[in-house]
Amino acid sequence: xxxxxxxxxxxxxxxxxxxxxxxxxxxxxxxxxxxxxxxxxxxxxxxxxxxxxxxxxxxxxxxxxxxxxxxxxxxxxxxxxxxxxxxxxxxxxxxxxxxxxxxxxxxxxxxxxxxxxxxxxxxxxxxxxxxxxxxxxxxxxxxxxxxxxxxxxxxxxxxxxxxxxxxxxxxxxxxxxxxxxxxxxxxxxxxxxxxxxxxxxxxxxxxxxxxxx
Numbered sequence: 001x002x003x004x005x006x007x008x009x010x011x012x013x014x015x016x017x018x019x020x021x022x023x024x025x026x027x028x029x030x031x032x033x034x035x036x037x038x039x040x041x042x043x044x045x046x047x048x049x050x051x052x053x054x055x056x057x058x059x060x061x062x063x064x065x066x067x068x069x070x071x072x073x074x075x076x077x078x079x080x081x082x083x084x085x086x087x088x089x090x091x092x093x094x095x096x097x098x099x100x101x102x103x104x105x106x107x108x109x110x111x112x113x114x115x116x117x118x119x120x121x122x123x124x125x126x127x128x129x130x131x132x133x134x135x136x137x138x139x140x141x142x143x144x145x146x147x148x149x150x151x152x153x154x155x156x157x158x159x160x161x162x163x164x165x166x167x168x169x170x171x172x173x174x175x176x177x178x179x180x181x182x183x184x185x186x187x188x189x190x191x192x193x194x195x196x197x198x199x200x201x202x203x204x205x206x207x208x209x210x211x212x213x
Contacts, residue, residue: 046142047097047139048139048145049086049097049099049137049145050086050089050097051086051097052085052086053086054083054085054213055083055084055099055185055212056083056210056211056213057081057185057208058080059080059206059207059208060077060078060208061077061079061105061203061205062205062206063203063205064077064078064202065200065201065204066127066129066155067109067111067125067172071111072109072110072112073112074107074109075108075110075124076107077203078127078129078203079105079107080103080104080106080129080202081103082101082102082133083102084100084101084135085100085101086137087100095138096136096138098135098136099136100132100133100134100135101133102131102132103130103131103132104131105128105202106127106129107127107129109124109125110122110123111123111125119163119164121161121163121164123162123165123171125157125171125172126157127156128155128156128157128158129155129156130154131152131153131154132151132153133149133151134150134151135147135148135150136148136149143186143187144186145186145187146182146183147184149183150179150180151177151178151179151181151201152178153178155175155176155177156174157172157173157174157175159171177201178201179201180200181197181198181199181201181206182197182199183197183199184197192210193210193212194209194210195207195209195210
């Protein structure tokens, strides 16, 4: 493994572990890390994401990391559309492609701030996520575009109260988000792929389709 690959792997691994330590034991995380290190050391296959390519992703998320807890009820799962442009081939070293692009997503939830029952109260939230993404692509298997990246986003939040909310309580507000993700696109046709991403920042898993234009 080259110094560049090793540095990227260490930085990404540290960031990923800092976010997932609540859910994974150390042993489980080390096992996953060993599998990732083995995959990363594999010689690159023929790239399916080359300089100048433009890919559009559309997906549905499973489990939100924007909001969590037993007082939240998901009403609309995270849905998103993103676009990516292959900016630089052989970035850092041969076989790695740098992709950059944009992301827009939406989700809706209900937050119960008081006890259950006829007098319950809280807020309904609408989340709009707009962000810029960057990813490093390194093909491990033929026809499979594998990548890891990060996104900086504005998480815009609107709310509507229900019930008799005490005046001393206030709803959540908008903010800036940082997301980390790993993903893959399997091109079963020349311009159509099945897409899956896993990470932290918007949703645990995002499954959908990708189209090359």
